[in-house]
Amino acid sequence: METRSSTRRQATRTKLYEAAVTLIAEQGFSATTVDEIAERAGVAKGTVYYNFKSKSELFEELLRHGVGLLTASLRQAAEDTVAGGGTRVEALDAMIRAGLLFIHRYPAFTQLYVAELWRTNRAWQSTLLVVRQEAVAVVETVLRDGVAAGELSEEIDIPLTAAALVGMVLVAALDWQAFQPQRSLDDVHGALSLLLHGRVSGH
Amino acid sequence: METRSSTRRQATRTKLYEAAVTLIAEQGFSATTVDEIAERAGVAKGTVYYNFKSKSELFEELLRHGVGLLTASLRQAAEDTVAGGGTRVEALDAMIRAGLLFIHRYPAFTQLYVAELWRTNRAWQSTLLVVRQEAVAVVETVLRDGVAAGELSEEIDIPLTAAALVGMVLVAALDWQAFQPQRSLDDVHGALSLLLHGRVSGH
DNA sequence: CTTTTTGAACTGACTGGTCAGTCCAAAAAC
DNA sequence: GTTTTTGGACTGACCAGTCAGTTCAAAAAG
Numbered sequence: 001m002e003t004r005s006s007t008r009r010q011a012t013r014t015k016l017y018e019a020a021v022t023l024i025a026e027q028g029f030s031a032t033t034v035d036e037i038a039e040r041a042g043v044a045k046g047t048v049y050y051n052f053k054s055k056s057e058l059f060e061e062l063l064r065h066g067v068g069l070l071t072a073s074l075r076q077a078a079e080d081t082v083a084g085g086g087t088r089v090e091a092l093d094a095m096i097r098a099g100l101l102f103i104h105r106y107p108a109f110t111q112l113y114v115a116e117l118w119r120t121n122r123a124w125q126s127t128l129l130v131v132r133q134e135a136v137a138v139v140e141t142v143l144r145d146g147v148a149a150g151e152l153s154e155e156i157d158i159p160l161t162a163a164a165l166v167g168m169v170l171v172a173a174l175d176w177q178a179f180q181p182q183r184s185l186d187d188v189h190g191a192l193s194l195l196l197h198g199r200v201s202g203h
Numbered sequence: 204m205e206t207r208s209s210t211r212r213q214a215t216r217t218k219l220y221e222a223a224v225t226l227i228a229e230q231g232f233s234a235t236t237v238d239e240i241a242e243r244a245g246v247a248k249g250t251v252y253y254n255f256k257s258k259s260e261l262f263e264e265l266l267r268h269g270v271g272l273l274t275a276s277l278r279q280a281a282e283d284t285v286a287g288g289g290t291r292v293e294a295l296d297a298m299i300r301a302g303l304l305f306i307h308r309y310p311a312f313t314q315l316y317v318a319e320l321w322r323t324n325r326a327w328q329s330t331l332l333v334v335r336q337e338a339v340a341v342v343e344t345v346l347r348d349g350v351a352a353g354e355l356s357e358e359i360d361i362p363l364t365a366a367a368l369v370g371m372v373l374v375a376a377l378d379w380q381a382f383q384p385q386r387s388l389d390d391v392h393g394a395l396s397l398l399l400h401g402r403v404s405g406h
Numbered sequence: 407c408t409t410t411t412t413g414a415a416c417t418g419a420c421t422g423g424t425c426a427g428t429c430c431a432a433a434a435a436c
Numbered sequence: 437g438t439t440t441t442t443g444g445a446c447t448g449a450c451c452a453g454t455c456a457g458t459t460c461a462a463a464a465a466g
């Protein structure tokens with residue numbers, strides 16, 4: 001009875017995610033009304049509350065869902081590189097590209113994530129903390145392996161460097177989308193890669 | 204009329220900026236009420252509207268005010284370095300430190316700036332665009348000078364690299380404040396400096 | 407087959423509360 | 437005497453969340 005028929009429910013949920021993510025990215029969480037979300041999803045307001053306990057819960061599940069996709073794609077990129085005999089630095093490079101690709105595909109999600117990440121005093125603070133840790137941890141692992149393998153300098157501070165790398169990609173990508181959309185993904189990847197390889201300050 | 208005499212008015216405005224910046228950083232623009240701002244500033248609600256046309260106007264002036272401080276401090280750092288006979292790379296390093304210091308001193312402002320920067324469809328979008336360009340331009344100038352002086356590789360893509368550097372500092376600093384506050388400013392500066400100098404991927 | 411029943415999914419009008427912005431007379435401040 | 441601030445009552449729009457009722461596909465009964 002409820003076993004398989006939840007295909008329908010799943011479809012509604014997905015429509016709601018898609019509607020919510022763009023609206024919240026554009027306007028922010030508080031400025032986005034549940035009526036708007038329902039309307040854009042082509043669904044009655046009641047349906048939102050049938051599927052989610054509250055507006056915040058919808059948002060939190062959206063976050064979990066999105067970050068799940070991101071970490072999967074980062075991890076995938078790193079694994080593929082290493083499995084294919086690549087170095088850790090190459091793996092980092094591949095992750096940068098995977099990050100850019102993700103942001104290119106889901107710009108609204110990224111926008112919303114960045115906008116909410118550093119807010120304190122919010123109901124979903126704990127969700128965000130977990131979700132951020134998951135993403136940064138993927139990068140930290142590769143850095144740690146790289147140092148262990150002697151490919152990366154032992155001087156580096158792993159948590160700080162991981163955060164900086166994530167930030168570099170995040171901000172560069174958002175800036176690309178918002179202010180320099182005519183540039184190609186390869187341009188952006190090239191610029192970041194150069195920085196990673198230390199060829200900016202002309203060694 | 205408004206030029207010199209309004210010391211009193213200026214003081215009230217400043218109190219309002221200070222109250223608004225933390226509240227909006229914590230909760231977001233829409234979730235913050237004018238009553239809250241007035242209360243935290245220790246001022247009557249009527250005073251808010253005597254001093255600003257609307258809630259959004261208060262916010263926009265806050266943005267202009269804050270970014271003014273930031274660019275001044277970045278420019279200062281670069282000038283001092285170059286005037287003191289330093290290289291452009293040293294100037295970039297000094298700017299990273301100045302950026303970190305600024306964020307350390309005004310964490311709420313930075314938070315709020317990042318949260319709003321990439322939103323589309325907002326009233327203050329144009330204000331933000333101008334204000335972002337100002338900040339990135341300071342970094343671009345130093346990069347351009349560095350390339351001209353042969354200190355930086357000619358390969359680099361100036362606008363993209365500038366955006367990436369700004370992003371790296373912004374995100375690393377916010378992460379530091381939010382998730383690793385026990386680290387010192389020198390730690391964070393060191394990690395970013397290493398990345399800038401290309402000593403991460405062990406050359 | 408046909409009819410009846412079931413219940414998950416959905417609907418949209420409604421409610422209770424919130425909040426930006428207004429108004430203004432009187433008190434401070436300068 | 438002019439500018440600025442106070443305080444707090446008021447309005448009208450807007451919005452999260454509720455709930456009584458509808459829909460319909462598929463299961464059960466006949």
